[in-house]
Structure formats: C-alpha cells, structure tokens
Amino acid sequence: MAERTEDKMEIDPKTLDAVLNGRLSDPFSFFGRHRAGDRDVVRTFQPGARAVDLVERMPGNDAGGRLIESLYNVNQTGLFVSGGTLGPQQDYLLRITWPTPGGGEFVQYTEDPYRFGLLLGDLDIHLLAEGRHLELGRCLGANPMTVDGIAGTRFAVWAPNARRVSVVGDFNQWDGRRHPMRLRVEAGVWELFIPRLGSGTRYQYEIVGADGNVLPLKADPVARATEAPPSTVSLVASDVPFRWTDDAWMASRRQRHALDAPLSVYEVHAGSWLRILEEDGRSLNWHELGDRLIPYVAGMGFTHVEFLPIMEHPFGGSWGYQPLGLFAPSARFGTPAGFASFVDRCHAAGIGVILDWVPAHFPSDAHGLVRFDGTALYEHQDPREGFHQDWNTLIYNLGRNEVCGFLIASALEWLEHFHVDGLRVDAVASMLYRDYSRKAGEWIPNKYGGRENLEAVDFLRNFNQTVAERCPGAMVIAEESTAWPGVSAPVSEGGLGFTHKWNMGWMHDTLRYMSYDPIYRQHHHHDMTFGLIYAFSERFMLPISHDEVVHGKGSLLNKMPGGDVHQKLANLRAYFGFMWTHPGKKLLFMGCEFAQHTEWNHDGSPDWNLLDVPGHRGIQRLVRDLNRLYAGEPSLHRKDASHEGFAWVIGDDSANSVFAYLRKGNDGDAPLLVVLNMTPVSRDNYRIGVPGGSSGPVTWREILNTDNQVYGGTGMSNGEVRSEAEGRHGQPHSLVLTLPPMSVVMLKPVQALH
Structure with a gap:
C-alpha cells in the first residue's frame, strides 16, 4: 500500500492555526512550491473547495494537461498539500473544484499566486520609501500586467505597520485568509500578483492592524477605478491606453495659459448641472456632458470649465470636497475612459479643463484612509494637528514623505494621464496656518513657536515646482483667503509657486457693496476701489463661485437690492460689467450666468426654464458678450x-x-x-x-x-x-x-x- 500523503507531509499545529485564522506573517515562506528534503511540495489554502489537483501547465492551454497529483486536504481545513510527486523542473496549474448551489460543481484553473518572486523593482522600492515615486498609480494599486508570461493583476499597497494585508474580492469569496500579501519591509509596501484577474475585478484590502485586530475592509488608496457609491469597492482599472487626439491643444497650452491670455472659467458641479427629470432626476454621464455641456460652454465664450472635485467621494452632499479616491474619477458619471474622452472632446472644442483638488483633509469613513494600517498613517496622531473641526475631517500629515508623495502623485495622475489643464487647490489657508479656525490651546505651534505650518509650505512649494517641471503650461490655482505673501510668486523668489490665486477679498468687498441699497452706496465707495490697491500683488482670479450661493447665502441675483426683479437684474448686469472689466481672470458658477433665482441645490439643477424669461435670457447674453469682448479686446x-x-x-x-x-x-x-x-x-x-x-x-x-x-x-x-x-x-x-x-x-x- 502506498504511503499516505498525511504521513509524508506534517504541518506544524501553530502554522496550521495561523493559516486558518489568517495570521500567517510570511505567506510566501509557506504557500506555493517549496523544497522538502528531496521533494517539491505545494501548499495552497482553498477553504470550501471539494478538491484541488496539480495538473501540468501547458502554455496556450488554460486548463493545462495531465493530472500530476491530487492534493491532500489537511484535517478537512481547506489547506491542501501535495505529497511530493511534482518534478523539480515540472510546471503546474491548480485545478480547484468548487461546490455550487443545487449540488453541482465548478472547476477553476489558475496558476499559483505564490510561485512568483519579488514584484516591485529596487528603484520602485527606493522611491516609495523616500516618498518620491511620482508614478504611484502605476506602482501601487491594482495594475493588470504579465509576469513570467502569465497574465494577471499586481496589487500593491502601503501599510507599514500592518501585521497582515490580504487582497479580497469576489474571486476569493472576500476571504482574507486566501490571498495574503508579501511585505517589502524596506518601504512598508505589501505586494501580490494574482494570475488571471483583469480589468473590472472587484477588490478591497483586509488588514490586520498593528494591534492584531482585523480592520474594516479598506478601499485601495491608489485605485484608479471604483464602483459608484454607496459601494466602497475598488475596481481593477483597464490597462488599455486611451487614444488621445489633442496634440495640437497640448502643444498650444502654455500660450493659452500665459499671464497675458484671457481666462474665463465656468464652474460646474457635474452631478447637478443638468439632471434628467424624466429619469428620476439622474445626473448626466461623461458622454452626455460632452454632448451638452461642451457646446454650451463654447457658445457662452468661456475658455475653461472647472469642476468641483470629481475624485471619488463617499458622500454626494460633500460635492466632492471630502474625497477618498484621489486617483479615480467618480463612478457616478461613468468610467475613467469616459472622463478621458470628455477632456479630449473639450480640447477639440477649444476648452480647457480645471479640476478642484483637495490635499488639505479627508473624511473619516471606515473604508478609507483613517488609521489605514491600524495607526495614524495618512493623518496626524494628535487631533490638535490631525482633526479639522470645521469639517469633521482628518488632516494629512505633510511631515511624512510618503503622504506628500501620495498627494503629488495624485495631482500628476490628473494632469498627465487625464490631460487636465489645471488644478484649483482647495482650502489652502487651512493648510498654511496651524491655528486655522482653532482657539488658544487647540493647536500646536511650529518648531519656532509660530502659527505657520512649515511642512505644508514645503509641500506646496515642492508640489508646484513638480507640476511646473513635468506639466508645461498647466495651471495651479490657490483658493487662499488670507494675506499670505507671494502665493503666486515663483518658489525661486520665496513664493508658494501657484500660477493664480482666487481674490477672495475682492469678492467679499464688491458683493457687500452691491448688497446695499444704491442710496447708501456713496458711504461704501471704498468697497469697490479698495481691491485696486493690491490687485497686482498676486496673479488674481476673480471668483464668483459655488460658495457664494449656498448655505443660506441666497442666489447671486437675490444679493442684489431692488423692489422688483427688474431692479435686481439691472444691478446684476452692472456687477458683471464691472467684474469682466476689472483686472484679473474670471470665474462664474453655473446658474449665475442667467440669474438663477434660488441658491444652488446639489440635488436639483439650475432653473433652466428661466431662459424663457427675457430678463434672464438678457443676463445670459450679456455674459456671453462680455466673454467675447474680454477675449477679443487685448486691453x-x-x-x-x-x-x-x-x-x-x-x-x-x-x-x-x-x-x-x-x-x-x-x-x-x-x-x-x-x-x-x-x-x-x-x-x-x-x-x-x-x-x-x-x-x-x-x-x-x-x-x-x-x-x-x-x-x-x-x-x-x-x-x-x-x-x-x-x-x-x-x-x-x-x-x-x-x-x-x-x-x-x-x-x-x-x-x-x-
């Protein structure tokens, strides 16, 4: 009688317990093919499988060839072990038989994920450790590729303090014991190549934190595609390159964005610009926005469209300002390729694309970045530095090179891979000051005892220099509401290096003036003139943004005085005339261009039916004519x-x-x-x-x-x-x-x- 497999291959009880409880610290030292004495043995954990066989791997045949050996199910635990009949040079596939509902079975063929060597190269590891890997989306995250002639997906994630990280998904019944990853300790990065997984695969990470507890499933911080919320699942993005047709635009972009060029921006919330009422008020997708928004923006004479953040975000009511997917366009509007196509179509129509981008803070949703590996990894440990009281969000720890690198790589993902023409950096003031919106005792001074956030200053300068070097002609615009000097001055001159700064002071002063009854305006004359005292201290953009028409502030029209709508419209026409002839680039939020009556509601749309009213249609025509005059008159x-x-x-x-x-x-x-x-x-x-x-x-x-x-x-x-x-x-x-x-x-x- 042949010797039994269980007699030939003993498993240490502690190791078996670690496998069964997902506590195996070094899965590559146990799973896969290993030399045991004079034999090669294979171990694989497939809980719930009826049987696992080794079959001969035959290139070009997904099902392989002849049977090599049926593996032994150790104590019926799902840990399958071979008896050593595999030849030293013999290649193999795993043939796994799974039960199906109703008593049937399904046979899966796959290469062993634990047969592969180190995946990330030495340069990748070095750059990751220093926080200088600018192609993070092609290094971390999920990347379809071929390794040793085998197609699959390489997963990699930064979690230096985790005890164990696994890839989970439909492909393994979301069981974190089946695909634990290898730790590259030099960079704190976990990696695993899973054969035969490709684009569209649903996945997340199961992490055992530093304290030994299993964390809630985490979305991939560097996922380049996601499912639409409320799902928190990441998707393996397509590896098919997008075919761009905008070479002429990209070659002319530096000239289009020169300081002496006209720049008039239409600010848009993609989800509410135009909802389809007949279909339960759904938002337009990127293809539909291309069909409808692009001709509208071009016809109105705007040079650029700027979107509130389209990076994936869990709560739609945050308008994107609490993002967690900094590398993925929100699936609310379609696929990443759909967004790329929209940008390409904008460029074909002579329109630039600007995105709002949020490196100041992130939400505390359990599936996101918060205590990602069981420790304060992306955020500060101390809430006096790491918690944003105004927004109930967490603040990025810009003292960590890896966090700075993560954010800069995110920006480059949009600028380089999606051909976006500019980023408007949100909440810069909150980054620059340690005491921003904090009382005495609620903040920690810098090393010199001051309120300036020196780490944020270094980050912003490095970020702006990197963009300038790698993305010629791209704009980086600061929403900065204080008198911090040199926001748009070059880094070489001690500035922060932004190309433009929103002129928040001009906006507040002039809107305050316009709100007065004209009989009282003579007493507030300086509100209109004061902005010219400092108008050339920065490269300014004049913003009438979404922030001015929400949260009870009313619509732009209703900020205007007057006993009837005709007087209000006259005031608004005059204000637009002043804005478009005042020094500074222009930005106007959707709906303002035709004098929306009510303040913006992200669950609705602007009242486009107002264009049937002559006075509102007149405002729209005025904005169109102002844009054309602004672009056509060099002065x-x-x-x-x-x-x-x-x-x-x-x-x-x-x-x-x-x-x-x-x-x-x-x-x-x-x-x-x-x-x-x-x-x-x-x-x-x-x-x-x-x-x-x-x-x-x-x-x-x-x-x-x-x-x-x-x-x-x-x-x-x-x-x-x-x-x-x-x-x-x-x-x-x-x-x-x-x-x-x-x-x-x-x-x-x-x-x-x-």
Whole structure:
C-alpha cells in the first residue's frame, strides 16, 4: 500500500492555526512550491473547495494537461498539500473544484499566486520609501500586467505597520485568509500578483492592524477605478491606453495659459448641472456632458470649465470636497475612459479643463484612509494637528514623505494621464496656518513657536515646482483667503509657486457693496476701489463661485437690492460689467450666468426654464458678450496682472456712485474707457477725461452697455462720441457722456491715439 500523503507531509499545529485564522506573517515562506528534503511540495489554502489537483501547465492551454497529483486536504481545513510527486523542473496549474448551489460543481484553473518572486523593482522600492515615486498609480494599486508570461493583476499597497494585508474580492469569496500579501519591509509596501484577474475585478484590502485586530475592509488608496457609491469597492482599472487626439491643444497650452491670455472659467458641479427629470432626476454621464455641456460652454465664450472635485467621494452632499479616491474619477458619471474622452472632446472644442483638488483633509469613513494600517498613517496622531473641526475631517500629515508623495502623485495622475489643464487647490489657508479656525490651546505651534505650518509650505512649494517641471503650461490655482505673501510668486523668489490665486477679498468687498441699497452706496465707495490697491500683488482670479450661493447665502441675483426683479437684474448686469472689466481672470458658477433665482441645490439643477424669461435670457447674453469682448479686446486681458493695464480716471465720485477707469494693453492696443453708474438715476452730460489723439480730437464708440435693451435694460446709449480738447481728471481731452441708470458702459477709440 502506498504511503499516505498525511504521513509524508506534517504541518506544524501553530502554522496550521495561523493559516486558518489568517495570521500567517510570511505567506510566501509557506504557500506555493517549496523544497522538502528531496521533494517539491505545494501548499495552497482553498477553504470550501471539494478538491484541488496539480495538473501540468501547458502554455496556450488554460486548463493545462495531465493530472500530476491530487492534493491532500489537511484535517478537512481547506489547506491542501501535495505529497511530493511534482518534478523539480515540472510546471503546474491548480485545478480547484468548487461546490455550487443545487449540488453541482465548478472547476477553476489558475496558476499559483505564490510561485512568483519579488514584484516591485529596487528603484520602485527606493522611491516609495523616500516618498518620491511620482508614478504611484502605476506602482501601487491594482495594475493588470504579465509576469513570467502569465497574465494577471499586481496589487500593491502601503501599510507599514500592518501585521497582515490580504487582497479580497469576489474571486476569493472576500476571504482574507486566501490571498495574503508579501511585505517589502524596506518601504512598508505589501505586494501580490494574482494570475488571471483583469480589468473590472472587484477588490478591497483586509488588514490586520498593528494591534492584531482585523480592520474594516479598506478601499485601495491608489485605485484608479471604483464602483459608484454607496459601494466602497475598488475596481481593477483597464490597462488599455486611451487614444488621445489633442496634440495640437497640448502643444498650444502654455500660450493659452500665459499671464497675458484671457481666462474665463465656468464652474460646474457635474452631478447637478443638468439632471434628467424624466429619469428620476439622474445626473448626466461623461458622454452626455460632452454632448451638452461642451457646446454650451463654447457658445457662452468661456475658455475653461472647472469642476468641483470629481475624485471619488463617499458622500454626494460633500460635492466632492471630502474625497477618498484621489486617483479615480467618480463612478457616478461613468468610467475613467469616459472622463478621458470628455477632456479630449473639450480640447477639440477649444476648452480647457480645471479640476478642484483637495490635499488639505479627508473624511473619516471606515473604508478609507483613517488609521489605514491600524495607526495614524495618512493623518496626524494628535487631533490638535490631525482633526479639522470645521469639517469633521482628518488632516494629512505633510511631515511624512510618503503622504506628500501620495498627494503629488495624485495631482500628476490628473494632469498627465487625464490631460487636465489645471488644478484649483482647495482650502489652502487651512493648510498654511496651524491655528486655522482653532482657539488658544487647540493647536500646536511650529518648531519656532509660530502659527505657520512649515511642512505644508514645503509641500506646496515642492508640489508646484513638480507640476511646473513635468506639466508645461498647466495651471495651479490657490483658493487662499488670507494675506499670505507671494502665493503666486515663483518658489525661486520665496513664493508658494501657484500660477493664480482666487481674490477672495475682492469678492467679499464688491458683493457687500452691491448688497446695499444704491442710496447708501456713496458711504461704501471704498468697497469697490479698495481691491485696486493690491490687485497686482498676486496673479488674481476673480471668483464668483459655488460658495457664494449656498448655505443660506441666497442666489447671486437675490444679493442684489431692488423692489422688483427688474431692479435686481439691472444691478446684476452692472456687477458683471464691472467684474469682466476689472483686472484679473474670471470665474462664474453655473446658474449665475442667467440669474438663477434660488441658491444652488446639489440635488436639483439650475432653473433652466428661466431662459424663457427675457430678463434672464438678457443676463445670459450679456455674459456671453462680455466673454467675447474680454477675449477679443487685448486691453481687457493682456495686463491683467500688471498695474500698467489699469488707470483710474474717476475713483472719488462717491456722491454720484460713479467710477471710471482705463484698461490698457501693449503698445498699439487701443485703450478702453469703462464707466460705472451704480445708482438707478441716469447721469446726463457727465464729462470724463480721456487720452488725447496725436492729431486732435478722437471719436470713441460705445462697444458695451449693460443697459442695452437686448440685455433687458432701458436702451439709453451714447453711440459714438467725439472727444473735446478740454482736460479732465488728469487727461488732456474729455467726453461728455450719458450714463444710463445702474449700468456699465465701455468705449473704445475709433482711431489710434498715437
């Protein structure tokens, strides 16, 4: 009688217990093929299987060849062990027989995942350990590939303090005992190649934390695809490269984003820009947004569309500002390839794409980054540094190189792999100050005793330098609400290195001015002029964003004074005229362009039916015309960031609430005269100084009037006006104008002045 397998292959009870309880610290030292004396033995853990056989592996035949040996099920535990009949040079497959409901069975053929050697290269490990791996999405996470001629997926995840990490999914019945990973201790990274898994595979990580407890299943921090929430499952992303057609756009991007180029941004929440009411109010997918949003943005004359964060986030009501999938476009709107196609179509239409990006904080959902390996890994341990009181979120520990590298690699994923043209960095002020929104005793000073977050400053500078070097022409825009100096100054000059900064002060001051009844505006004249004191200290963008039309703040229209909607619309038209002629790039949130009545609701859509109302349609036409004028008149954009592009003509007529200024471009560009009358009273025969012509008086033509009847105004107009050789306001000539009520008029000389 042949010797029994169980007699030939004994398993140490402690090892067997570790296998059965998922506590095997080094699975590669036990599972797979190993030399035992003069024999090769194979061990595999397949709990619930009816049988496991070794069959001869035959390239090109997924089911292999002849039977080599049937494995012994040790104590019926699911640990299957061979008896040593495998030849030293003989290759094998596992043939696993599984029971199915109803008494049937299913046969699975697969290579042994524990037959493969080290997966990540020495350079990968070195860069990961230093936090300098900028291609993190192709190193960590789930990457389909071929190893030793075998197709499958390599999984890798950073969890340095974990006792055990396993890949779980439908392929192993979510049993963390079946696919424990190998620890690359040099970098704290766990890796495993699982044969025959490909794109679309559902997976998560089961982690035994530093304290020995099994954590809630974790989504992959570097997953490049996910299931749509409320699912928390990661997906193996497709390895099929997207075929881009935007070479011409990418080659011209640096010029399109130059400081002297026009930049007018339409800010959009992808989930609520246009909902399909007939289908339970669902959001559009990327293909549908391409069909409808792109023509709208192009037709309105905006140069860019900016999305509130589309990175995967668990709670839709966070609008994306509490993301957990920093490498994955939200599955709410389709696949990663669908998003790439949308960007490609935007570029074909001459539209750039900007994404909001959140490196300041993350939510505490159990499946996410919080105590990822059982310790404060991505966040600070001390809540005085690691907990954001305003948003109930956790703050990234930017003192860890690996965390900084994770965030920078995320940014590059969008800029390089999705061809995104810019990132708007959210909540920069909260990153820069350790005492942000904290009382005394609730924060920890820096090493010098100050309130500045030195680690965040170093991170932002490194991040901006990396983007500048790797992504020519890409914009990085700071939402920064304080007077921190040099936000948009180059790092080489001591700045933070952003390309632009949102001008929050301008927004607050001017909206406050516009909220006053015009009779009182004379007492708040400085709210409109103060911004010009510092307008050129940074490269500014003027933001009328989603933040101004939520949380009880009301719509932009309803911030305007007036006893009826006509007066409110007139105020809003004047405000837009002022905004588009003021130095600085422009940003406007969806719905504001046609004077949405109600504040934004992410569960609904803007009231597009208002475009059936002439006054609202007039506002939309005004925004379109302002965009075209802004792009078409060099003097409105070439010197946006320079004091040379602006000159006050009248800044002190508070009694009449009248303002006048010149916008200027390069030599040879015609200057533009902008005049604001911020009262509902027309001003007749109002004399305003203008530059003189070299050969005498000059004719000026009105090229914009927010009181035009096509916009819903009264129709008062100046047409063409001849200058007179009567100096005013420091200018050698002057014009006598009619200033319509609550209006902005813009005039341009018909002939050259010099």
